[in-house]
Amino acid sequence: MTQANKITGAEIVIKALIDQGVDTVFGYPGGAILPIYDELFQQKKIKHILVRHEQAATHAAEGYARSTGKIGVVFVTSGPGATNSVTGLTDALMDSVPIVVISGQVPTFMIGNDAFQEADTVGITRPCTKHNWLVKDTNKLAETIHKAFEVAGTGRPGPVLVDIPKDVQFASGLYTKKNEIKKNLIKKEPSIDLNMLDEAISRLELAERPIIYSGGGVINSGQSAVNSLRNLVAGTNFPITSTLMGLGSYPASGKNWLGMLGMHGTYEANMSMHDCDFMLCIGARFDDRITGRIDAFSPNSYKVHLDIDPSSINKNITVDAPLIGDVSQILSVLIGRWKERGSKVNKKKLSAWWKSINNWKGVQSLGYENSSSVIKPQYAVQRLEELTKSYNRFVSTEVGQHQMWAAQFMGFEEPNRWMTSGGLGTMGYGFPASIGIQIAHPTSLVINVAGEASWLMNMQELGTAVQYRLPVKQFILNNERLGMVRQWQELLHGERYSHSWSDALPDFVKLAEAYGIRGIRCEDPAMLDDNIREMIDYPGPVIFDCLVEKHENCFPMIPSGKAHNEMILGEQTEENSISDDGAVLV
Amino acid sequence: MSLKLKKGVNKQSAYNLRDPNLDYEAAHTLSIIVDNESGVLARVIGLFSGRGYNIDSLTVAEVDPDGHRSRITIVTTGTPKVINQIKAQLDRMVPVHEVIDLTLKGKAVQRELAIFKVVANGNQRVESLRLADVFRAKVVDSTLKSFTFELTGTSEKIDAFAELMAPLGLKEIARTGIVALLRGDNSN
Numbered sequence: 001m002t003q004a005n006k007i008t009g010a011e012i013v014i015k016a017l018i019d020q021g022v023d024t025v026f027g028y029p030g031g032a033i034l035p036i037y038d039e040l041f042q043q044k045k046i047k048h049i050l051v052r053h054e055q056a057a058t059h060a061a062e063g064y065a066r067s068t069g070k071i072g073v074v075f076v077t078s079g080p081g082a083t084n085s086v087t088g089l090t091d092a093l094m095d096s097v098p099i100v101v102i103s104g105q106v107p108t109f110m111i112g113n114d115a116f117q118e119a120d121t122v123g124i125t126r127p128c129t130k131h132n133w134l135v136k137d138t139n140k141l142a143e144t145i146h147k148a149f150e151v152a153g154t155g156r157p158g159p160v161l162v163d164i165p166k167d168v169q170f171a172s173g174l175y176t177k178k179n180e181i182k183k184n185l186i187k188k189e190p191s192i193d194l195n196m197l198d199e200a201i202s203r204l205e206l207a208e209r210p211i212i213y214s215g216g217g218v219i220n221s222g223q224s225a226v227n228s229l230r231n232l233v234a235g236t237n238f239p240i241t242s243t244l245m246g247l248g249s250y251p252a253s254g255k256n257w258l259g260m261l262g263m264h265g266t267y268e269a270n271m272s273m274h275d276c277d278f279m280l281c282i283g284a285r286f287d288d289r290i291t292g293r294i295d296a297f298s299p300n301s302y303k304v305h306l307d308i309d310p311s312s313i314n315k316n317i318t319v320d321a322p323l324i325g326d327v328s329q330i331l332s333v334l335i336g337r338w339k340e341r342g343s344k345v346n347k348k349k350l351s352a353w354w355k356s357i358n359n360w361k362g363v364q365s366l367g368y369e370n371s372s373s374v375i376k377p378q379y380a381v382q383r384l385e386e387l388t389k390s391y392n393r394f395v396s397t398e399v400g401q402h403q404m405w406a407a408q409f410m411g412f413e414e415p416n417r418w419m420t421s422g423g424l425g426t427m428g429y430g431f432p433a434s435i436g437i438q439i440a441h442p443t444s445l446v447i448n449v450a451g452e453a454s455w456l457m458n459m460q461e462l463g464t465a466v467q468y469r470l471p472v473k474q475f476i477l478n479n480e481r482l483g484m485v486r487q488w489q490e491l492l493h494g495e496r497y498s499h500s501w502s503d504a505l506p507d508f509v510k511l512a513e514a515y516g517i518r519g520i521r522c523e524d525p526a527m528l529d530d531n532i533r534e535m536i537d538y539p540g541p542v543i544f545d546c547l548v549e550k551h552e553n554c555f556p557m558i559p560s561g562k563a564h565n566e567m568i569l570g571e572q573t574e575e576n577s578i579s580d581d582g583a584v585l586v
Numbered sequence: 587m588s589l590k591l592k593k594g595v596n597k598q599s600a601y602n603l604r605d606p607n608l609d610y611e612a613a614h615t616l617s618i619i620v621d622n623e624s625g626v627l628a629r630v631i632g633l634f635s636g637r638g639y640n641i642d643s644l645t646v647a648e649v650d651p652d653g654h655r656s657r658i659t660i661v662t663t664g665t666p667k668v669i670n671q672i673k674a675q676l677d678r679m680v681p682v683h684e685v686i687d688l689t690l691k692g693k694a695v696q697r698e699l700a701i702f703k704v705v706a707n708g709n710q711r712v713e714s715l716r717l718a719d720v721f722r723a724k725v726v727d728s729t730l731k732s733f734t735f736e737l738t739g740t741s742e743k744i745d746a747f748a749e750l751m752a753p754l755g756l757k758e759i760a761r762t763g764i765v766a767l768l769r770g771d772n773s774n
Contacts, residue, residue, distance in 0.1 A: 122625060126628060
């Protein structure tokens with residue numbers, strides 16, 4: 001090879017990203033990544049979004065990835081740039097979001113010397129990435145970046161990080177094209193266990209009280225998995241519930257929809273999970289928010305578990321029929337064989353089962369007492385839903401009560417429309433995520449349903465929203481409290497509200513004005529609709545300060561250490577106090 | 587509806603709530619073929635520490651220089667459910683190519699090497715040499731006051747030898763941890 005074929009490491013990075021089809025990068029420059037930023041400056045194919053904090057770059061990339069199905073890309077510098085990305089990496093790992101973080105590193109000859117802005121980035125991010133690499137040879141740079149994209153996007157998706165020392169960015173090396181790298185990286189997926197599948201199908205055919213419980217894996221698997229799921233529900237007439245991550249895979253307006261399940265799920269969803277005799281878990285992982293007390297979880301059901309990740313099988317709940325592989329593939333085989341066998345279901349028993357479910361629905365577990373003097377947070381979310389559902393709409397959330405109310409009261413007809421931090425529960429996720437979503441969908445209505453405490457955690461991103469003219473709507477349910485913490489303190493800690501109020505809050509309207517955008521404050525239920533319409537119609541970013549009831553609790557709720565059939569439905573239920581054993585659970 | 591929590595309730599961890607008698611614990615020897623790349627051992631042991639699994643013994647060395655593959659042999663203890671989790675978690679790591687549970691797969695040759703330093707005079711010194719002969723330990727270093735023995739065998743054999751040497755002036759032991767391969771003509 002001649003010198004002429006060689007290009008610098010920084011050029012290789014940009015070339016590899018273009019080769020991977022990347023058009024957007026979220027990032028923040030610094031000393032150790034300057035050569036890459038210099039290359040970025042000299043090209044037009046990749047758009048760079050300058051965030052105000054690296055954590056926000058990772059969440060924006062998550063929002064971008066989850067709303068498009070593509071891989072989100074982030075640039076950060078060494079040291080503090082890399083350490084600031086740790087929360088976003090962990091969030092993406094927990095929620096299986098594919099992002100690639102490229103971090104600058106001090107030059108190879110200074111690694112280990114406590115150089116300025118040096119941190120052991122691969123060491124720090126090892127447990128919070130699917131895989132990471134420190135590239136010490138410019139000739140291996142292109143190959144490593146292509147591998148990084150492959151690892152992030154295949155199998156169970158997740159975050160990866162490529163750490164590139166500054167001298168490797170300056171040095172020259174050979175470029176390797178995407179299709180020239182060896183494909184030995186990804187392990188072969190096991191073939192579907194057909195005996196197990198047939199056993200599961202025969203159980204499905206005989207099921208008297210079936211339920212389908214779907215999760216984020218269906219959305220990650222793609223549109224064909226979503227279609228298959230909908231066909232299966234339509235064909236079997238089984239009830240379906242989803243996890244927080246799975247909302248949208250089955251339409252909320254669908255007649256078999258029971259709403260979300262789990263800690264703040266509907267009564268009908270949780271009772272169906274508890275009483276069912278056949279459970280089909282598709283792309284979900286029996287998280288502790290879902291199961292409640294493990295030893296009382298759905299005690300009498302035959303459990304089928306479809307998952308691409310073998311380590312999800314029997315981790316929390318022991319299942320009868322594990323089926324490992326891509327959800328869309330297994331579902332299409334399952335549906336095909338079930339149809340070959342005559343598309344049978346136990347119709348008679350099924351209609352009795354629906355009768356019980358409809359009785360549970362009659363409890364109206366999402367009911368709340370409305371008020372004409374103060375805005376109830378549930379009412380605010382309900383009105384937001386009503387006035388925005390006809391739009392081409394994407395919703396992100398922060399973490400807490402508002403997140404649960406959004407999950408309960410907003411309906412999602414399609415996948416990839418609902419972006420929330422599920423596994424890690426990252427306060428501060430929603431605002432930067434809404435920025436990433438709006439970048440990917442410039443003409444759509446993007447709303448971040450927030451609580452004021454969460455929102456403050458990444459409020460510096462106002463600068464990003466204004467700079468890129470992103471009309472993201474920040475719908476803040478302001479109760480001047482850390483609402484979920486307050487709720488737990490009320491229920492579990494003798495109403496001792498230790499540090500769970502938001503003191504010294506800014507005037508959100510003035511804050512918006514300081515950034516030259518629109519601020520709307522609403523404290524009158526009668527004004528809510530008009531104010532929401534004003535927010536939608538304003539052609540730029542809006543901070544909507546919705547002052548809500550300060551002491552509202554989020555119900556229904558499965559208290560820690562309790563089973564699905566021991567839900568608390570509202571304030572009036574007294575007998576369901578939480579046990580000492582339950583109190584230690586999070 | 588406040589909870590009446592007793593004062594001083596201070597449970598250590600939610601894990602205590604799990605039924606400890608759910609399944610019995612057993613030691614398993616895992617043979618793991620990995621890419622010999624920087625950080626791979628940290629990844630594997632980080633998985634064990636991060637998820638709260640035990641490591642009873644660990645050995646690692648490159649076994650295929652051309653393919654840059656190393657074999658990590660780990661002895662770990664857990665219930666069947668935990669062992670299955672460990673294997674699945676290891677298997678999904680990018681540089682891990684194969685995870686073989688030698689305890690489940692059949693009979694395996696399991697060996698450990700240990701070096702013992704015994705400092706003694708008179709009868710004790712003679713007795714240590716006699717016992718070393720019984721155990722087929724080799725003398726690899728000697729002074730007028732000491733022997734250094736090398737012993738290879740199962741962990742039980744090494745434990746037994748150490749126990750016998752203890753009253754005879756045993757000063758120091760170095761052990762490699764277990765290396766193991768399946769018996770028979772099958773490779774993994």
